[in-house]
Amino acid sequence: MNENPQRVEEFREAISEMKISHPPPAVERAYLWLGVIGVAVGFVLIVMGYNGAATTEFTPEAVSYLISGGVVGLALIVVGVGLFLRYSMARFQRFWLLRDIFEQRAQTDRIIQVLERIEKLDIEIE
């Protein structure tokens, strides 16, 4: 089945073209934190914007407070929540997948044990 050396050449090419996109866990954790910080800073900005806008009598100044505090803060929160969900879900799902595999194996073992017991009974009856 292995048509060497073409197969090996193909393999080398495929490896050199392979996209390595999976970030190492350390990078993933960094993004997760970036998300959390983004949300926190966003809230602070909104509160500051609100304070600024509420304490000035001058409407144009209030608008600029609202834009730099409110809108930027809101954007940070949206992006931060996005990052957090993306990377916390990735970790969570990987964990879930592993658990699934483990449980499936345990189930299988139990089924086989029962089958073996039934087989033995069958033999005894015969």
Add this chain to the structure above:
Amino acid sequence: MDPRQPSEANARAAAMPPELMQDPLLELEAVTAAYGRIQVLNGVDLAVPAGTVLALLGPNGGGKSTTLKVASCQMEPTSGRVKIAGRTVNGATSEQLAELGVCTIPEGRGIFANLTVRENLELATYTGKSLSAIEDRTYSFFPRLAERRHQLAGTMSGGEQQMLSMSRALSSDPVLLMLDELSMGLAPLVVEELYAVVSQVAGEGVSILVVEQFARTVLGVADWAAIMLGGRITRVGPPGELEQELTAAYLGDR
């Protein structure tokens, strides 16, 4: 390091023979790896030249399985590089590599116990091969499996299960094959049968990394052997030269 094992703690990394470094298909460079805070690989350097069989040997807990996990990208090294066909593949997934032709048979079993032999082989058709082609090849390697094609895989003997998991691996047309303790818990005769197939596959040009604890049969098949102690490769060389040292390593008088 474990203070109760001074001989392992003092184990020094071996220099690799220059022949090993010519066009390696798999290469590990100063790889360290840990489970949690416990470091189990302490700087592993290893190379498998294209088209050769390298046997990685050594006593329990030396880090052989961990080395395989890192080499197949199932586990991230804490430092160092994993290179396949000359490219650094740190951060790639084991699925990606498997798809391209890096195949690992893990310690224990890699088959579905609640499916029949034939159904297990059927699952291997996802690589695009026809079931009949896979069956033909499997039964030519292991005639015994032909008789058992409708039996549940989990109810077969350990040796037969190992044959099945090898068949599944081979059906994916691998270029680099990694085997972990093929002989675990099997009778010597069965082990010989399995290694005859390994040798046949190697003859087709597949590069193979085999991990074993006890080595008689492997050494006959391998082009190179490496001894692993305390998370380091302590010796690499031709199998013949290593046999004696290996005995010493097991007896602990290093």
